[in-house]
Every structure is written in structure tokens, then in C-alpha cells.
Amino acid sequence: MRTGIVVFPGTWSDRDCAHAVGEILGEPVRYIDHRERDLHDLELVILPGGFSYGDHLRCGAIARFAPVMEAVSDFANRGGLVLGICNGFQILQEARLLPGALLRNASCEFRCEWVHLRVEQSDSAFTLDARPGQVLRIPISHGEGNFFADAQTLESLERDGRVVFRYCAPDGRVTAAANPNGSLRNIAGISNARGNVVGMMPHPERACEALLGGDDGLAVFRSAIHALARVPV
Amino acid sequence: MAATIDRLALAAVALNQDEYRTIVRALGRDPNDLELGMLGAMWSEHCSYKTSKALLRQLPTEAPHVLQGPGENAGAVDIGDGLAVVFKIESHNHPSAIEPYQGAATGVGGILRDIFAMGARPIAILDALRFGPLDEGRNRHLFQGVVAGIGGYGNCFGCPTVGGEVYFDSGYADNPIVNAMCVGLVTHHRLRRAKADRAGDVVLLVGADTGRDGIHGATFASVEMDERSASRRPAVQVGNPFLEKLLCEACLQLNELDGVTAIQDLGAAGLTSAASELAHRGRRGIDIDIDRVSRREQGMSAYEVMLSESQERMLVVVRPEAEAAARQIFDHFELHADRVGNVTSTGRIRIRDGGAIAAELPLKTLVEGVPLRSPAAAFSEKPPSPALPSIEEPEAVLLDLIARPNLRSRRPIYRTYDHQVQDNTVIGPGFDAALLRVPGTHKALALTTDGNPWYVALDPYEGTKAAVAEAARNITCTGARPIAVTNCLNFGNPERPRVFGQLQESVRGMADACRAFDLPVVSGNVSLYNETSERNIPPTPVIGMVGLLDDVSARCPAGFQDDGDLVFLLGDTREELAGSEYLRLLGARLEGRPPMVSLEMERRLQAGLLDSIGRGVLRCAHDVAEGGLLIALAESALFGGRGLRCPSIVGHVSREAFYFGESQGRVIVSVAPRRVPELQKLMAHHHVPLHTIGVVGGEHFQVGPDIRVPLDVLRAAWETPF
DSSP: OOEEEEEOTTBOSHHHHHIIIIIISOOOEEEEETTOOOOTTOSEEEEOOBOGGGGOSSTTTTGGGSHHHHHHHHHHHTTOEEEEETHHHHHHHHTTSSOSEEEOOTTSSOEEEEEEEEEOOSOSTTTTTSOTTOEEEEEEEESOOEEEOOHHHHHHHHHTTOEEEEEEOTTSOOOSTTOSSOOGGGEEEEEOTTSSEEEESSOGGGSSBGGGTBOTTHHHHHHHHHHHHHSOO | OOOOOOHHHHHHTTOOHHHHHHHHHHHTSOOOHHHHHHHHHHTSHHHHOTTTHHHHTTSOOOOTTEEEOBTBSSEEEEOSTTEEEEEEEEEOHHHHHHSHHHHHHHHHHHHHHHHHHTTOEEEEEEEEEEEOOTTSHHHHHHHHHHHHHHHHHHHHHTOOEEEEEEEEOGGGSSSOEEEEEEEEEEEGGGOOOOOOOSTTOEEEEEESOBOSTTTTHHHHTTSOBOTTGGGGGGGSOOOOHHHHHHHHHHHHHHTTSTTEEEEEEOOTTHHHHHHHHHHHHTTOEEEEEGGGSOBSSTTOOHHHHHHOOOSSEEEEEEOGGGHHHHHHHHHHTTOOEEEEEEEESSSEEEEEETTEEEEEEEHHHHHHOSOOOOOOOOOOOOOOOOOOOOOSOHHHHHHHHHTSTTTSOOHHHHTTSOOOTTTOEEEOTTSSSEEEEOTTSSOEEEEEEEOOHHHHHHOHHHHHHHHHHHHHHHHHHTTOEEEEEEEEEEOSOTTSHHHHHHHHHHHHHHHHHHHHTTOOEEEEEEEOOOEETTEEOOOEEEEEEEEEESOGGGOOOSSOOSTTOEEEEESOOOSOOTTOHHHHHTTOOSOSOOOOOOHHHHHHHHHHHHHHHHTTOEEEEEEOOTTHHHHHHHHHHHHHTOOEEEOOOOOSSOHHHHHHOOOSSOEEEEEOGGGHHHHHHHHHHTTOOEEEEEEEOSSEEEETTTEEEEHHHHHHHHTOOO
């Protein structure tokens, strides 16, 4: 899986993603500078977490104008796999590759902790390996992860099966108590209509080793490997 | 020579008449205003350590594994595999008292720069905090602002905040303590010293533009505060963690480049301090042309440019032929770099402004010319411990105690800090010590900060010994071996004999304890004049410690692991209640003798602990600290989510002391039943007393006939929000 990891000024989970995909899964990885325009050598593009451009103006609002984002859009439209993690999810929304917005956490505080995610559908490129209803334990680390969309968008996301992950209790029940940030309908991750672009607030790259507390995040990256094996890009 | 000067002009730079006379003698003339400003900043307590230097010489700083001791941006210690761990702790108390968010944020920013100036990638931040009681609005404002500032900076920068401590006491109501420690990793051959030792090198100022923020910060940190301190808000800097992240990545790339002589961060006393320390360490001189310094605003005087403490700035010294390559790196990160001067062979710092020389000072005078102060010291008596009331309802006391701000779960604080980024956090915040794997090896680093303020207040010598011992115990509980120390000495106004006596005794205690554990002190910071309107803070030494675990898979957790495991107490309990959280709960006055540390017993305990963890005998180990034995047991139960059944466990002391006393040198451990004989043998071998406590299991925390609390009730009390 030829993987590219975009580095904007202020990105910081680039190295963690490279560790997960490159060192743990042994797949070829390269970094993509925010000024690059050519992604033709890649099969997967990750927009990692961090504070691109210092979160100035609004999370992801400036990164969306970086030269690389035009290339990412083209890449996504051609069916290339794109995963936005945390700030990467925010950027995908700003770039209109995914709908909705991520507001300030309902607690008004940054939250870094392990949460449980229920896999809602296994059709997306990043959940092929999981089964619907499966519970993954993965950390979050964000101050603006409160998923919001208007009623119509929300309905179409639900109807089309584009809600990929929901925050849940350890037993899989979707409860208010399990919602760490006030997201509508506990939404933690969504996909585009085609299923090749996924944005999620939790950090799967932090959950790839038992030593660091769990390896449920591997399912996300392994799914992408299998998606590529199935559908030639 | 006119060795007299207006008192107000001297007060503005916090120098005294004697110091002024020394300056005039050294220069052979009166300094001009700019020179006096520079001298005032460099001769401030904060920059010169004039009051503490003589005392600090007692500290052991050498050991075979020390690569860099005190005197650089940070200390560095060998951890094998060609790697070095670089670390330091620093205070930002005064700014945080005035503007808590920015004060704490820039404290984190400053210590991060110290680490990457050494060529090391910052991998962890820890914070030691002290506030007044939270039922007062101002204290709550300071607490919330400081916590938000630490998170705001560290989270954005991308360095995990993995540990630290926070205590509340009325002694900190006016003057909170905010100490930030940063730890970094670098390969030996890339470890860099900030030493400009080649004349002709080019001096680049990189990062933020220079503004009027933070003028006189070093001086401000070196005088007591009063009700007018709020008007010193301009002396507090504003942080930009985004810029710092770019600066860090640029410096780390720069560090790989040939022809880079030195990297130095601009901290207290800004350009004055950075330029003069760089050049003086290399025994060279330096010329700075302030016309070339990019500014945030027009009309700044030479004085303001030289003393600004604008954040996120670094000085980079390169060979002329390497300048282009260095600029390429800065361009990549879209950072601005001004060529502000040159290294010379004059031994002097020369400042040009509009083509004319605005200041010229011998570096020896500026950097090390300040006369050391040796104020009078007075020592308070140590009254015997008071008579104690007995406990009526131990269960109610336990629940009250574990809900106290000093003991309750810190999760509401640390979950606002990213403690995982960089994918190294094996044991995060909330336990004895944090444990981070060393990437590319099987090793791990254990990190902690410690300093019980009440023991130090009762007896600065014993209390500081206890801080070192506890830090070492916390490290050891994870299975790691303590390897080196950093420290931050937060004290009141040293011109008061009682305060200077505290400082003197505290340093002596640290020196004795570090010697006993063979621990070198490789870096540190002194914060004096923590006095507001004549009220001094309790003496607050904070010990930062780093430990090394050779095989991360051999680590030991702090929570109970399995039902049926047996629980033991290592170490003896004495009739020691003075300074305890229990007595504070009862509203007793702080008096008596604090728990005493036997350094010999402590060494044996830690050797026994490491031996048994190394052999895989222990299932868990947890330090007995504030709150005493029952609190430690309750914590291990809550960490592991498992109950505990103890038969009656009263020892040779009163029930109060046994349950809630804070005798030092104690650790609770749990063991699988079949390995108990091994534990007994090991403890006998190391001469460590071993006491049976109980059995892990069930839904209750149960102690003899006195206590039977459902675990979720205990958890609810522990998780009382702040």
C-alpha cells in the first residue's frame, strides 16, 4: 500500500501515522509536503492530526487552501483512498470532501482519552476488515470534535450508510455518557458516498500496539490494504 | 568615577549600590542606560543565581553517564545505544501569577526550546503546580488558567504532557507555583552545546519578530510582588506554539547540518542573555546590530530590543559558508531569519544602533561579574509533634480523605493534555511515574516530579531528602532505575533570614539524598522572591527525575492485577502524622516533625523492589505517599478495578498512624500466591521488612472490622471533580 502522509505546518501525527503504517504494518510510506501537487505514485493519502496553521481562523480552514489539497481532491475523485484523522477530518470538511462541521467540544475542553467506537458499516475502505457492530477501543485527542450537520445532511448520511463510527459504551451501546464531545448521534467518523474517503476524530495510529494500550486501530489500516487488493485504483 | 546613581534608576533594574560600584570598577566608567539595563537583567537573581550559586555547589553533578551537567540549556545523560536523554525543569511562577494562561503556556514554550536547542527532540512534558485552595475565586481562576495554558501550548506543539503533580495550600494563594519539565532524546554525536567558539561565525536570529512583550521579565522574576504587580502584565509574554513547532523542526534539521556552531534559545533577558552566554561559553566576543532585528512595532528603543522577551526566537550561529544551507531550512519552514551579528574575538559584547555603538561590555563582567550574595540565614525550631485525636469512623475518614483536592483523581486535569502524541506513552499520567518507550530500542524512560511542600515547611532538610527519595521510589515502582535529577527551587525572598535558612537546608538535603542514591543533578532552576505583600510561599523544592528501564516488557503497573493475588507492605510504619493530609483534614495546625527518611533503608527498599520486579515476582507496586497506607491501597484497587480484603492490619503504631500516617520508605506490592516465598526470600536478602496486608478481589474495599466500602462508592469519592 503506497502511502503518503501530508505534512502541513503544525501537523504532528505525521510521524505516528508513518510509524503505524510503515514500521508496524511494513507498508511503503512517504511524507507529502503541503506544497506538493503530484500524488500519482500513491494509493492511500492520510491527512494526519495536529494543529495545521496553528488552528488559526478555524481548524482546517487555512490548510484547505494549501496547494496539496487540490491534488488530494483530484486523487479522491479518481477513487484514491483518503483518510482524515482528527485535524485531517476537519480539513476534509473544510475542503468539502466530507459534509458537516466539527464544533468545539460540548465540555469546552480538550479531551485526550481512550474511547469506544462502534463500527456502523463495513463497506468503507477503512472498515472492510471489521464487522458492523464491532467495538474498537481507540483514543481521541481534540478540542473541536463535536460533529454537527444540518438535519437533511444527517438524514442522508444515515440513509446512505455513511456513518462509519459512533462513540459507544464498551458493550457497544450508543449512549449519551459514551459521547465525549457532544457529537450529533454520537458520530465519530463518516465517509463520502463512494466510501473511499473517511474522516474520523479518534486516532487509530495511536492504537496499533498492545504496549501502548491497544491495537484495535490496526483494523482501520488493514482494511485499506484489503480494499486496495480488491478494487484496483 | 561617579560611582553614585539615582536610586530609582537602580531600583528599575533591581540592582543595589554595591553592585553598581562593582560595575563602575569593572568598566572604569559609569554604564549608559542600555548597558545598565543589560547588566540589571544578567545580574538578576533569575539569570545570575547570585544568591543560590554558592549553595548549589554542594550538589553532586558528575557521574560516568553524565554527558552534560548544569550550565547549558539542559542536562544530558547517556542511556546506551548511542542515545542521550536531555532534560530540565524551569519555573514560570511570577508570570503565571499575573496572567495564568500565557504565563504557563510560555513556561512550557521556554523549556521546550531549552531541549531542542540541545539538538534533542522533545518527547515529554511534566508540570509541578501549587495553588491556593480552590474555594477562593482567584485561586480557581489561576488554576484553570494555568491548566489551560499548559494544554494549549503542549497540545498544539505536539509534545505529550505525561506527568507532574498538583497540590493546594493556602500558602500559595498569592503566588502559585508553575514548574515545567521537558525531556528530549538525541543521539550522542548530535548533542549540541550552545557555545560560539569560532570568531567570524554569523549570528542569525530566527523565529518570531521582536516586540515589547516581556521587557524586564528576568528582573520582574527577581523581585517580590505586591498589589501593583498586575500592572506588570506587559512583563508577561504571549506564546505561539504553532511557530514553536516550526522552529523546533527547523532546529532539528539544522542540527544535522555541517557548519552549525551553536543553537541557543532566547529566554529570560532575551537577546542580551542569549548572545552574551553563547559568546562567553566559547570564550569569544559578539557584535549585534539591532537595526537588523525584525520588530513587531515601530519606535522600539535599543533597550527594548535587547531586553524583549518575545517568545519563539532562537539564535543560530553558523560558519559563513553554511549560512545559505541554513537559510534553505528556514525557508522550507517559512521562518524568518535575520543576520543580526557576528562572533568576534574581543571577549566583549558590542551593540550597534543606527551605525553607532550603543553599548559595549566585557562578557566576563556581564555574564559572571555579579558579586555573589550570602544573606543571613535563620533556622526555625522543630517542635515535637502534637497530641492526636483518635479516629472515630475510619471509613468516613477514608472517603473524606480520598476526595480531598490534594488526593483525588487528577484525571479531570490530565485528560485535557494530549499525553499520547508521538506514540511512546506506555504508562501515562495518574500513576507513580510515567513510562515512555525509547523508540527503536526495548528500553523505556520513567519520569516523575515530586515535592511534598508540607514536609519541607516543617523541616527543609528532611523534606527535601523526602522529595528525592519519593521521586526515586516512584521511578523504581515502574521497574526503572533512577539515573539523574533536575530540580527547581521555589522559595520566598532570600533577603529574609528565615527564607534563606530554608533554602540552605533544602539544598543540603537534596545533596545528601542525591549522593546516597548516586544520582547526579544535571540541570535546574532557582525561583526566589516568591513573596507577595510580605507573605512568602512555603519552601517548595521540586525534584524532577529520570529513570531507565532496560526492557520495557519488564515494567510493573501500579494497580492490582488479579483476584487472589496477595498484597504486602514493604518498609516500616512509624508514629508519624505531622504534615499529613489526615491532619489537614482534621484542621490541625502544621507543626511537628515530618516523616523522616532513612537513606540507607530507602536504598535497600529500592534495590529490593528493582530486584523483585526484574525477576518478574511482582504483579504491581505502588508508592505509599500522601494520605498514607489506606489511600495507597485504595488507589491500587481503583487503578486495577479490583477490590481488596484485609484482615485487621494494625501494626506497632497507633491506628491513625498506620492507616493515614505518611512514613517514608514504604511501597505496597501484590504477588501471585505461588511467588510469595520468592518475595520473602528477596526481601530478607535485601533486609527489607515485609508485612502481610490482604488479598485482591471482590467488589469491596475492606479493612478489618473498620472499613467496608463498595468500590464504586470509593471511586465516586476519588473522582470528585475540581
